[in-house]
Amino acid sequence: GGPLTITHPDITRYFMLIPEACELVLQAGAIGRGGVIFILDMGEPVKIIDLAKKMIELSGKEGIEIKVTGLRPGEKLYEELLIDESEKETKYESIFVAKPTHYSINDLEKDIQELLATQDKIRKLKEIVPEFNHQPN
Numbered sequence: 001g002g003p004l005t006i007t008h009p010d011i012t013r014y015f016m017l018i019p020e021a022c023e024l025v026l027q028a029g030a031i032g033r034g035g036v037i038f039i040l041d042m043g044e045p046v047k048i049i050d051l052a053k054k055m056i057e058l059s060g061k062e063g064i065e066i067k068v069t070g071l072r073p074g075e076k077l078y079e080e081l082l083i084d085e086s087e088k089e090t091k092y093e094s095i096f097v098a099k100p101t102h103y104s105i106n107d108l109e110k111d112i113q114e115l116l117a118t119q120d121k122i123r124k125l126k127e128i129v130p131e132f133n134h135q136p137n
Contacts, residue, residue, distance in 0.1 A: 003065035004052050011071075012045035012078045027092050037098040038090070045078060076135065 016024070020040065028038040049066065056064045071077070088097040111128045118124045126132050 001061065001064065003067040004056060005067045005069050006048050006052055007069055007071050007075060008077060009049045009068055010077055011048045011075075013048060014042040014045050014079055014081060016040060016042050024095065027090075027095060031090055031092075035100070037100075039081070039096045039098050041094040041096065042081060045081075071135075074135075076133065080131070 020042075024038065024040045028036075032038070052066050056066075088099070090097060111124075115121060115124045115128065122134050126134070
C-alpha cells in the first residue's frame, strides 16, 4: 500500500481511547449538574508524523511513503486543551469542570453589529473571542 497521507509534518492532535471516552460519559453523567461542561485531561498531544511512522512500522511493511498534502483551510497545526488553572477538579483525577463563560445577548448583538461594520474584522473577532487564532492561507 501507500502512500500514507498527512497534512503537515508538525501537526499534533490529542487522542482518547474509546474506553476513556465511555468512562468520561459515565462519570460525567454520575457527577453532572445541568449546564456543566466536563473536560478530560488527555495528556500530551501526539505528532501525527510519529503516529504515521508507528502505524507503518506496526504494519510490518517497508518502503511506505508518507506524503504531505498541506493544511486544509482553517486547519490548525495544534489543538489547545481547555484545561488551565481556572478549571475546577472533580473527584476524578483526569476530569475537570470548565469555567463557565457568561455573555449577555445585548453585548453579543452589539459585537456582531460592530464586527459587520469594521474593516479590521480579524482584530474585532479576536476581541470578541480571545481564543480565536487566525491562520492566513
